[in-house]
Structures are given as C-alpha cells and as structure tokens.
Amino acid sequence: MFSREYIMTPGPTPIPERIIKAITSKEALLPAYSKIYGEDLELVKKLVDADGKAIIIGGGATVGLEATLASLIDFKDKVLVLSAGFFGDALYKMVKYYSNNVYVLRAEAGKTVSVSEIKKFLNEHPDTKFVALTHCETTTGALFNLEEISEVVREISDAKIIVDCVSTVGAVPISLRKGHADAVIFGVQKVLNMPPGLAVIVLGNNALEVLETRQCEGYYLNLKMWLNFWEERGYLPSTPPVNLLHGLKEAINIIFEEGLENVFKRHKKVSEIIRAYLKELGLRLVIENDNIASPTITAFYLPKGVSDKLFIEHLWSKFKVLLAKTYGDLEGKAIRIGHMGSSATMDYVYITLIAITLTLKNLNLVPSLRHIPVEYFTF
Amino acid sequence: MFSREYIMTPGPTPIPERIIKAITSKEALLPAYSKIYGEDLELVKKLVDADGKAIIIGGGATVGLEATLASLIDFKDKVLVLSAGFFGDALYKMVKYYSNNVYVLRAEAGKTVSVSEIKKFLNEHPDTKFVALTHCETTTGALFNLEEISEVVREISDAKIIVDCVSTVGAVPISLRKGHADAVIFGVQKVLNMPPGLAVIVLGNNALEVLETRQCEGYYLNLKMWLNFWEERGYLPSTPPVNLLHGLKEAINIIFEEGLENVFKRHKKVSEIIRAYLKELGLRLVIENDNIASPTITAFYLPKGVSDKLFIEHLWSKFKVLLAKTYGDLEGKAIRIGHMGSSATMDYVYITLIAITLTLKNLNLVPSLRHIPVEYFTF
Numbered sequence: 001m002f003s004r005e006y007i008m009t010p011g012p013t014p015i016p017e018r019i020i021k022a023i024t025s026k027e028a029l030l031p032a033y034s035k036i037y038g039e040d041l042e043l044v045k046k047l048v049d050a051d052g053k054a055i056i057i058g059g060g061a062t063v064g065l066e067a068t069l070a071s072l073i074d075f076k077d078k079v080l081v082l083s084a085g086f087f088g089d090a091l092y093k094m095v096k097y098y099s100n101n102v103y104v105l106r107a108e109a110g111k112t113v114s115v116s117e118i119k120k121f122l123n124e125h126p127d128t129k130f131v132a133l134t135h136c137e138t139t140t141g142a143l144f145n146l147e148e149i150s151e152v153v154r155e156i157s158d159a160k161i162i163v164d165c166v167s168t169v170g171a172v173p174i175s176l177r178k179g180h181a182d183a184v185i186f187g188v189q190k191v192l193n194m195p196p197g198l199a200v201i202v203l204g205n206n207a208l209e210v211l212e213t214r215q216c217e218g219y220y221l222n223l224k225m226w227l228n229f230w231e232e233r234g235y236l237p238s239t240p241p242v243n244l245l246h247g248l249k250e251a252i253n254i255i256f257e258e259g260l261e262n263v264f265k266r267h268k269k270v271s272e273i274i275r276a277y278l279k280e281l282g283l284r285l286v287i288e289n290d291n292i293a294s295p296t297i298t299a300f301y302l303p304k305g306v307s308d309k310l311f312i313e314h315l316w317s318k319f320k321v322l323l324a325k326t327y328g329d330l331e332g333k334a335i336r337i338g339h340m341g342s343s344a345t346m347d348y349v350y351i352t353l354i355a356i357t358l359t360l361k362n363l364n365l366v367p368s369l370r371h372i373p374v375e376y377f378t379f
Numbered sequence: 380m381f382s383r384e385y386i387m388t389p390g391p392t393p394i395p396e397r398i399i400k401a402i403t404s405k406e407a408l409l410p411a412y413s414k415i416y417g418e419d420l421e422l423v424k425k426l427v428d429a430d431g432k433a434i435i436i437g438g439g440a441t442v443g444l445e446a447t448l449a450s451l452i453d454f455k456d457k458v459l460v461l462s463a464g465f466f467g468d469a470l471y472k473m474v475k476y477y478s479n480n481v482y483v484l485r486a487e488a489g490k491t492v493s494v495s496e497i498k499k500f501l502n503e504h505p506d507t508k509f510v511a512l513t514h515c516e517t518t519t520g521a522l523f524n525l526e527e528i529s530e531v532v533r534e535i536s537d538a539k540i541i542v543d544c545v546s547t548v549g550a551v552p553i554s555l556r557k558g559h560a561d562a563v564i565f566g567v568q569k570v571l572n573m574p575p576g577l578a579v580i581v582l583g584n585n586a587l588e589v590l591e592t593r594q595c596e597g598y599y600l601n602l603k604m605w606l607n608f609w610e611e612r613g614y615l616p617s618t619p620p621v622n623l624l625h626g627l628k629e630a631i632n633i634i635f636e637e638g639l640e641n642v643f644k645r646h647k648k649v650s651e652i653i654r655a656y657l658k659e660l661g662l663r664l665v666i667e668n669d670n671i672a673s674p675t676i677t678a679f680y681l682p683k684g685v686s687d688k689l690f691i692e693h694l695w696s697k698f699k700v701l702l703a704k705t706y707g708d709l710e711g712k713a714i715r716i717g718h719m720g721s722s723a724t725m726d727y728v729y730i731t732l733i734a735i736t737l738t739l740k741n742l743n744l745v746p747s748l749r750h751i752p753v754e755y756f757t758f
Binding site: 005007009011012014015020023024026028029030031057058059060061062063066070094097187189195196197217218219220221237238239240241242243244322 | 384386388390391393394399402403405407408409410436437438439440441442445449473476566568574575576596597598599600616617618619620621622623701
C-alpha cells in the first residue's frame with residue numbers, strides 16, 4: 001500500500017498546502033473581495049497573454065462557458081462548433097440554446113477536426129460569426145491546435161473564436177494577444193490545483209467589441225452586467241467565493257514562481273513519458289498522432305476482457321491511484337489518466353505507471369509481462 | 380484594540396474552525412462528490428422542513444434564484460413580486476427577464492407589503508401564477524411574514540410562492556410542508572457560516588409539478604437538467620465545489636447539534652437585545668414595527684452630520700468591528716448590523732454594542748452620553 005492517494009483524474013487535482021492555507025487564511029475568510037478580485041483579474045489575463053478584460057464568476061467552469069455564449073451570441077448569428085467528442089458535442093448543444101444557426105464539424109474519437117475541413121466550411125459560409133471549440137477534448141485527450149485554426153479563421157472570415165480551455169490553461173501556451181482566441185473560459189480545479197468553484201472568462205478586444213453591440217438579457221449569465229458592476233461600482237452582482245479568490249492568486253503565483261514556460265515544458269514531458277510507457281506495455285493509445293495529444297490527459301484502450309470499472313477499482317483499492325472512466329464513444333472501452341498541475345509531477349507519474357503495470361499483471365491482462373521497463377524512470 | 384475582528388456584516392459570516400477543517404479535510408479535497416451531495420440534499424430539505432427535492436449549484440445564491448425563475452416561469456405567466464426595497468426591486472428586475480407579465484407591490488423603506496394589499500391584488504388578478512419575494516429585505520432588515528402571506532395566497536389563488544431566503548434559512552422558521560413557500564432559495568455564507576460559493580434550491584411538490592410541465596431551456600440555470608443528471612446518472616452537469624459540499628454537511632450538523640429551535644431562539648434574542656440597546660442610545664431603527672424586524676439584520680439611522688463611511692471606518696479601525704453600509708433608498712442614511720450564525724452570539728453582540736457606543740462618543744454624536752447602559756449586558 002502506498003502512503004497516500006494519487007489522484008490522477010482529469011481534475012479536481014490535488015491541492016497544494018499553500019493553496020489550502022490561502023483559502024483558509026484570515027484575510028480569505030473576511031467578506032471584502034474588491035482588492036483580491038482586481039489582482040486576480042490581472043493574473044488570469046497574464047496566464048493567457050491577454051489585453052482585454054477578465055471576469056471571474058462563482059460556479060463551475062460551465063457557467064463561465066454558458067455566460068460567454070449567452071452574452072456574445074445573437075440568436076441569428078451563424079456559429080461553427082468544432083467537436084472532437086463528448087464535450088465538443090455538449091458545447092454544440094449549449095450553443096444551440098443561444099443561436100438558431102449552428103453548424104458542427106465532428107471528428108471521430110481520437111482525432112480532431114482538420115484545418116482543411118474548417119477552411120472548406122468557412123469558404124462556404126463566409127458569414128460565420130463565431131467558431132467555438134473545446135481546446136482539449138477531455139474524454140479522449142485530443143488537443144486542437146489553436147495556432148493553426150486561428151490562422152485559417154482569421155484568413156477567411158471575421159469570425160470570433162471562443163475556446164473552452166478548461167483543462168489546458170497553464171499547461172498549453174495560449175495567447176489572446178497572438179490571436180489564438182477572442183474569448184477563453186476555464187475553471188480553476190485543473191492545472192491551477194484549486195478546489196472547484198470559480199469560472200474564469202477572458203475576453204480579448206475583438207470579443208469586447210462584440211459585447212458592446214449586444215443587448216444582454218438575464219442576470220447571472222450576463223457578462224455585460226458583471227463588467228459594468230465591477231467597473232462602475234467596484235463590486236460584483238453576486239457574492240463571489242471570497243476565499244477561492246485568495247486561493248486563485250496563490251495558485252497563479254505558484255505557477256509564475258516556477259515559470260510559465262517551465263510549467264508548459266513539465267506537462268509536455270510528463271505526457272510524452274506516459275504515452276511512451278503505455279505503448280511499451282502494449283496498450284493502445286486513443287490519440288495515435290502525437291501532434292494532437294494533450295499534455296494534460298492521456299486515454300488508453302483497455303485490454304479485451306476487462307471492464308473500466310474493475311480496472312479502476314483495482315488501481316484504487318490496491319494502489320490508491322485514481323484514474324477516470326470516460327464518456328461518449330469511448331465509454332467502457334478506454335480509461336483516462338489526468339496529469340495536470342500538481343499531478344503532472346514525476347512522483348505521481350512513476351507511481352501511476354507502476355500501478356498500471358502491476359494491475360495489468362494482477363488481472364492477468366498482459367500475461368507475457370515480465371519486468372517493469374525501468375528505462376522510463378530515469379527522467 | 381480588541382484581540383480579533385468582529386465581522387458583523389450581513390454575511391459572509393465568521394467561519395467556525397470545524398467548517399474550515401471540513402472544507403480542507405482529505406476527503407473534501409478528493410474529486411468524488413456523489414455521496415456527500417446526496418447527504419447534503421437531505422440536510423437542506425430538513426432545514427426548511429420540506430418534502431420535494433433539493434438542488435445545490437456552484438455559485439452565488441443569485442444563481443440559484445435565477446435558475447428557479449428561469450426553470451419555473453413561462454414567459455406568459457403572471458407574476459407578482461413583493462418588494463420592500465433594493466433587493467426586492469432587484470428580484471422584480473430579474474423576474475422580468477423570464478416573464479412578460481410581472482407586477483410589483485412595493486413597500487416604503489422600513490416596511491413590508493401589507494397582507495391586505497396582497498389580497499386586493501390577487502382578487503383583481505386571480506390568474507396570478509407566481510408570487511415571488513425576498514424573505515428578508517437585507518438593506519433594511521424588514522422580514523416578510525410568510526405564514527400570513529402564504530395563507531392569503533392559498534386562500535385566493537393557485538399561485539406558487541417563490542421565496543429568496545438567503546439571509547433567513549436557519550434563523551427564521553420556514554416550512555415548505557406547512558405551505559409557507561413552494562420554492563426557497565438560499566446561500567450558505569449567512570446563517571450557515573460557510574464561505575460563499577453554493578446556491579441551494581428546495582422545491583416543494585407544487586413547484587415540482589410546475590417544473591414537470593415546463594420545457595426548460597439553457598444549461599446552468601436549467602433545474603430540470605440538474606435534477607435529471609443527478610437522478611439518472613448520479614452526478615452533476617458541472618463540477619460542484621466539492622470541498623464546500625463537505626463543509627455544508629458540517630455546517631448543518633452544527634446547527635442540528637444546537638437544535639434548530641434553539642438556533643431560532645438565539646437569533647430572536649440577539650435581535651431583541653440589539654434593537655432595545657440602540658433605542659436606549661437614542662438611535663432610530665429603520666424597522667419601527669418589531670413584528671417585521673428580521674432576527675438576522677438590524678439597520679439604524681445614523682445621527683445627522685456623520686457619513687456612513689466615516690462611522691464604519693471608525694468602528695473598524697478602532698474596534699475591529701465591521702458593520703455594513705446599505706443600498707437603495709437608505710444609502711448613506713443608515714447602516715446595518717448583521718447578526719446571524721456565528722455572529723448571533725453574545726460576545727459578538729456585546730462587543731458590537733460597546734463599539735457603537737464608544738464610536739458615538741468619540742465622534743461627538745451623542746454629547747449627552749455618560750454611561751454604557753450595562754443592564755443590557757446581563758443576558
């Protein structure tokens with residue numbers, strides 16, 4: 001038995017002591033939040049290299065995504081959604097609540113939508129107002145290439161790009177300044193290692209221009225009101241989770257102390273090691289093309305004859321390593337390792353790989369397995 | 380200087396050590412939430428004496444209120460809003476996003492809408508589908524009498540009663556079983572002493588019947604979807620603040636350990652002492668009629684010639700007692716003491732009353748004041 005749990009799900013991630021201290025510090029438990037909220041806004045903009053404005057809303061990341069769609073999209077606007085699976089499909093359904101003119105390009109499991117398909121669509125629909133996508137399709141670990149996509153979109157159309165970056169911000173370089181997106185949304189319980197409960201929205205200048213022209217309805221999903229309240233009165237239209245705002249500052253400071261570039265590199269390396277090791281064990285990866293493998297999540301197909309439930313339970317009960325089942329097309333066929341933030345570290349990864357190896361052995365799934373390929377433990 | 384801060388705002392309230400431990404316990408920092416969510420649902424229903432169903436959503440209490448309106452009200456439904464000030468007016472504005480057929484009865488500052496006015500309206504509008512109100516108007520401390528109101532509503536109409544109980548649940552008896560309301564919404568950072576970040580909705584059977592008939596749109600504000608996800612799949616459509624779900628259980632357990640009736644009595648007594656003492660000091664209370672004084676908030680008019688900002692700053696800098704300014708009609712004229720949950724205790728109240736007395740003296744606002752009326756400190 002290992003001495004502690006290794007939570008390797010795609011979030012919430014293990015929370016470092018410094019963040020626990022920050023969310024329970026004396027200051028964090030007082031009701032005043034204006035100062036810390038202002039500081040957080042600057043920090044989240046820095047994380048995604050943005051001019052423009054940020055908004056932080058209490059709730060799951062989903063509320064930030066929906067608020068962005070509700071606030072930016074007019075019912076008659078043509079929207080293209082790029083889907084690489086379950087979460088992309090969910091985004092498509094959500095956009096349909098806010099536009100009567102939605103199209104979807106869908107990739108099969110383990111792939112992303114190709115740039116040529118996007119190009120073709122935009123040439124046929126030059127009046128497309130928004131392109132919306134989930135940066136990392138969390139059920140497969142497929143990562144869209146925002147640089148390539150944004151280049152094509154900018155070239156052909158005036159469409160604004162809305163990206164759900166829930167499991168990528170902090171792990172994959174994203175720059176609003178460079179035009180990778182016009183609006184990004186993320187939660188805090190992934191790479192940032194926070195308890196869940198805050199949704200972050202960053203709007204670039206293009207998105208703000210659109211917002212200006214919009215007559216936003218509603219309250220909690222109305223980004224215009226969140227911005228106006230803050231800018232005109234210095235407070236928010238609904239009490240935010242004050243203590244999490246304090247935690248968020250600490251969480252981002254931890255990242256900047258390590259260096260954002262170093263954090264990107266760490267995630268990339270961890271992902272490469274996991275992928276190489278699993279292949280060495282004879283497991284089939286869901287993402288076959290390295291170029292679209294997210295540095296934060298790896299999904300692999302289970303050997304025939306074992307249920308995801310049994311495999312995950314064995315890992316948890318014997319080794320205290322928690323992996324996650326998946327959803328959509330791959331449900332029951334594949335399972336997922338989350339490796340982001342504090343779980344994208346070598347001790348977590350080594351233990352996870354050893355535990356997977358021993359589970360395969362214990363369950364007689366790889367009968368020929370004789371040794372743990374130690375060459376991967378020399379990072 | 381006192382040894383510590385006395386946070387006497389209308390929430391967030393001081394957070395007890397047991398709750399801090401609960402939200403940072405090992406279990407609370409793991410991603411699994413189904414068990415604790417199920418336990419919380421039962422506990423919140425018990426708090427408001429309800430059959431029916433509960434839903435807990437990540438975010439400010441506002442998101443729960445708006446989700447309830449968005450999910451229950453059809454655009455053509457006639458809705459009556461009862462407003463006793465700023466928050467009642469905000470509710471009216473919010474209902475307008477979801478109905479084209481909204482009326483408001485508004486009381487002047489320091490009063491509530493009379494039962495006879497409600498009766499008159501309902502007799503003239505027997506097709507009213509919903510009556511919505513803010514149980515305690517937090518800017519004045521006026522408390523609507525739900526027993527009386529619900530009796531009149533039930534007598535004349537089939538209207539369902541939606542009540543924002545954000546600063547009353549746990550401090551004022553509310554019973555869905557007795558028909559005081561059909562839907563109640565509250566946050567957790569008031570009487571429950573939690574950090575903000577969860578909205579709780581409890582729907583009685585009448586409200587559930589309405590929900591059945593509704594075609595709900597949207598995602599995060601769609602209560603039907605929250606219920607369906609939970610009941611059919613055993614999880615939620617957006618990651619909830621898992622650690623707060625653990626805190627909530629502890630928070631409600633703390634209340635039940637003291638005994639819900641005892642907690643009601645404590646709030647009532649604290650409120651009576653504060654009101655009597657302030658009157659003794661010669662200050663004018665915003666709520667003159669004891670029957671509509673909330674046991675959780677007391678607002679009083681400032682003596683002429685002093686700004687709310689100066690008074691509050693003096694209390695904070697000299698005594699570490701934090702009171703709150705108010706909004707709406709009373710802004711600048713009155714300030715507020717929140718006394719709820721852990722601040723509805725005699726040490727907090729004594730210190731607050733002494734600090735107010737000494738502030739009046741220091742600022743030369745009550746020149747004739749010679750002694751602190753100690754008879755009030757013999758609780």
